[in-house]
Amino acid sequence: MAELRPIGVVESVLTDPATAPKQGHEGAPDAWLALEPGVAEGLDGIHPGDRLIVLTWLHAARRDMLRVHPRDDTSAPMRGVFSTRSADRPNPIGLHEVEVLAVDGTRLHVRGLEAIDGTPVVDLKPVLQP
Amino acid sequence: MAELRPIGVVESVLTDPATAPKQGHEGAPDAWLALEPGVAEGLDGIHPGDRLIVLTWLHAARRDMLRVHPRDDTSAPMRGVFSTRSADRPNPIGLHEVEVLAVDGTRLHVRGLEAIDGTPVVDLKPVLQP
Numbered sequence: 001m002a003e004l005r006p007i008g009v010v011e012s013v014l015t016d017p018a019t020a021p022k023q024g025h026e027g028a029p030d031a032w033l034a035l036e037p038g039v040a041e042g043l044d045g046i047h048p049g050d051r052l053i054v055l056t057w058l059h060a061a062r063r064d065m066l067r068v069h070p071r072d073d074t075s076a077p078m079r080g081v082f083s084t085r086s087a088d089r090p091n092p093i094g095l096h097e098v099e100v101l102a103v104d105g106t107r108l109h110v111r112g113l114e115a116i117d118g119t120p121v122v123d124l125k126p127v128l129q130p
Numbered sequence: 131m132a133e134l135r136p137i138g139v140v141e142s143v144l145t146d147p148a149t150a151p152k153q154g155h156e157g158a159p160d161a162w163l164a165l166e167p168g169v170a171e172g173l174d175g176i177h178p179g180d181r182l183i184v185l186t187w188l189h190a191a192r193r194d195m196l197r198v199h200p201r202d203d204t205s206a207p208m209r210g211v212f213s214t215r216s217a218d219r220p221n222p223i224g225l226h227e228v229e230v231l232a233v234d235g236t237r238l239h240v241r242g243l244e245a246i247d248g249t250p251v252v253d254l255k256p257v258l259q260p
Contacts, residue, residue, distance in 0.1 A: 002187050004132050004221050039220060041196040045213030055223055057132050066171040082254035083175030091134050091252045093185055122221045124212035
């Protein structure tokens with residue numbers, strides 16, 4: 001259908017999906033989003049304190065899984081992946097809500113990102129306050 | 131990098147991106163998500179009343195835009211696309227929060243979806259309540 005093009009990459013102390021927090025509010029560390037110089041213009045208007053949704057490509061995930069044990073708890077019944085936040089799914093797009101701590105050129109320092117080091121970033125959007 | 135594979139398609143009375151609501155809470159109609167039979171197992175655990183995040187591929191969007199007038203208001207200064215919810219962006223992934231009204235096999239009836247008819251669906255995730 002459509003080819004995703006990375007706009008940047010996650011730089012984090014987290015390196016192992018098995019031990020990384022499952023959600024950003026579960027003790028995820030601060031991390032950097034190192035964005036491509038080619039998308040610098042797209043960052044205009046992002047400031048410290050902003051809350052952003054970061055979409056990533058979970059490159060370590062499996063795309064052939066339709067049922068999983070929620071939260072890797074093998075004692076729990078399996079469920080369809082679309083009723084879980086499992087990374088394993090047909091299109092493993094990660095959805096992360098973070099706070100911007102600092103903007104340094106095309107590098108964003110963010111709070112609370114559970115994606116591992118080297119995860120491709122594919123989009124950033126502001127959190128909406130309806 | 132990675133090829134997105136549609137898992138289904140939006141069926142909606144909305145057909146024109148220019149006149150569709152910009153966000154689901156801005157008067158978007160009920161719509162159907164017609165999912166592929168091949169992903170049926172992945173829907174296990176989704177029930178009426180659930181709130182879901184629907185990720186779509188905004189196929190009518192432009193991928194070469196890095197600055198836009200927010201909300202198409204040409205009197206407003208241009209801003210970087212990543213500080214807006216513009217559909218035009220390097221990876222035009224749409225992010226929509228909906229309520230499930232009914233589940234009919236691999237068809238989900240949902241409330242409040244501003245995506246236009248024929249928009250490919252690429253992922254579904256539960257809304258988390260931290």
